Amino acid sequence: MSLYINVKDVLKKYLWLVKKVLLVLWRGWFYFLAAIPVIVLFIPLAFFVLLPNGYRYVFWIARNVWAPFVLLGMGFWVKKANAFPEEGKSFMLIANHTSYIDVMVILRLRKTPFVFVGKKELVNIPIFGFLYKRAAIMVDRSSSKSRFGVYGRAQKVIAKGYSVCIFPETDYIDESIVLNPFKQGAFKIAIEHELPILPMAFLDCKRKFPWHTSHGFPGDLRAKALEIIPTSNLKETDIPNLQEKAHQIIKISLLNDPKGHTEKAILKWKKQESN
Numbered sequence: 001m002s003l004y005i006n007v008k009d010v011l012k013k014y015l016w017l018v019k020k021v022l023l024v025l026w027r028g029w030f031y032f033l034a035a036i037p038v039i040v041l042f043i044p045l046a047f048f049v050l051l052p053n054g055y056r057y058v059f060w061i062a063r064n065v066w067a068p069f070v071l072l073g074m075g076f077w078v079k080k081a082n083a084f085p086e087e088g089k090s091f092m093l094i095a096n097h098t099s100y101i102d103v104m105v106i107l108r109l110r111k112t113p114f115v116f117v118g119k120k121e122l123v124n125i126p127i128f129g130f131l132y133k134r135a136a137i138m139v140d141r142s143s144s145k146s147r148f149g150v151y152g153r154a155q156k157v158i159a160k161g162y163s164v165c166i167f168p169e170t171d172y173i174d175e176s177i178v179l180n181p182f183k184q185g186a187f188k189i190a191i192e193h194e195l196p197i198l199p200m201a202f203l204d205c206k207r208k209f210p211w212h213t214s215h216g217f218p219g220d221l222r223a224k225a226l227e228i229i230p231t232s233n234l235k236e237t238d239i240p241n242l243q244e245k246a247h248q249i250i251k252i253s254l255l256n257d258p259k260g261h262t263e264k265a266i267l268k269w270k271k272q273e274s275n
Contacts, residue, residue, distance in 0.1 A: 026074070027213045030100065033073040037066045038128055049134045053160070058135050059113040067104040074209070075218025076101065078108040081203065084225040087112045090163045091198040091228075092190040096179055096250055097167035098206035098265075105202060105221050106165060114163035117150060117185070137164070139185070154189050163198075164189060168246075173211050175269040178262055179251040187242045190231045197229040199246050201253035207261035207268075215268055226253055 038045070041061060048054035048061075071077060085091070093114055095106060103116070120140040123129040132138075137153045154164055166186040174180060190197050203222040210216060226249045234242065254262040 023216065024213070027216065030070070030074055030209075033070045034066075034100075035128075037061075037069050038131070041065070042127055042131075045131055049131055055115070055135060055160075055162075056113050058131070063107045063111070067107040070104050071101070071108070071221075074101070076104075076208070076221050078105050079220045079222045080109065081222045081224040084109060085198060085228065088161075090158055090161060090195060092186055092195040092231075093163055093165040093198050093200065094168050094182075094186050094246060094250075095200040095223075096202055096206075096254065097169050097172045098202065098262075099209045099211065101209045101221065102167065102202055102205055105205065105223055106200070109200070109223055109225075110163065112161075112163060114165045115157045117154070117164060117166045117189075150185065151189060151192060155193060158193050158195065164195065175206075175210060175212055176266055176273075178254055178266065179247065182243050182247050184239050184243060187239045187246070188236070191234045191236065191239065191242070194232050196231060197242075197246060199226040199229065199249050200224065201226060201250050201257075203254065203257045203259070204261050207265040210265055210269070212269065214272060224253055226250065 045058055045061060048057040051057075087110070089112070091114075093106065093110070095102065115135070115137055117137045117139060118132070120138045122136075123133045123138065125132070137150055137157065139150050157164060164186075166189075168182040168186045169180040170183055171180045187197075189195065201224045203224060204219070205221055208216055208219055208221065229242065229246060229249075231242070
């Protein structure tokens with residue numbers, strides 16, 4: 001009897017170890033997939049990104065080559081949970097940010113080009129940094145001058161008919177929270193340029209490919225378009241209310257998800273932390 005129990009325990013530990021090794025390999029595979037198209041297509045990407053109006057071609061490659069290559073290679077596919085607004089209009093795109101895969105997901109959701117506003121530190125990534133510096137609106141969060149300069153660069157993007165995309169949460173990495181508080185930047189830009197805000201909820205990314213590398217699994221990644229928030233006639237004094245409204249719209253959508261993947265991800269994280 002004791003021998004049977006020991007064999008069972010050993011087998012259980014062995015399967016746990018195999019699962020962990022496969023998970024590490026799968027998570028590492030993501031970085032390989034993300035790098036390959038950038039390296040292979042670097043020359044045409046660099047050419048397009050240096051052209052005055054070449055960003056639309058960079059966006060097309062990112063949306064139709066890079067994003068699906070990474071998503072399908074990881075065993076993911078993007079699924080729209082409801083109807084999205086018509087193409088051809090400019091929005092301030094915002095969403096919850098719970099995973100590295102979020103960038104690929106949002107690229108697959110909109111055909112109309114949009115430009116990311118992102119942190120300056122990403123410029124330091126070899127090869128990718130060269131493209132990122134010229135394709136995205138960079139912000140150095142420690143510099144008030146850099147933060148102010150974002151508004152001017154956003155104006156040039158919007159004038160071309162593009163949208164702007166910002167993940168507005170203050171802290172992305174905290175796995176124990178449904179949705180972190182929002183920074184004001186996205187809402188300042190939206191009001192200044194009268195961009196309607198399109199909030200989106202990514203319902204599965206926190207469960208299937210979280211920041212923490214200890215768990216995750218392939219499958220569909222549902223994205224839901226939420227109530228469009230107009231910004232016409234709003235003033236800077238309206239930012240706190242606008243901020244709170246957008247936060248609540250996304251948070252409620254995450255909590256009301258029939259599959260409850262956000263809450264399951266939080267429980268998984270808390271259980272792991274307590275062990």
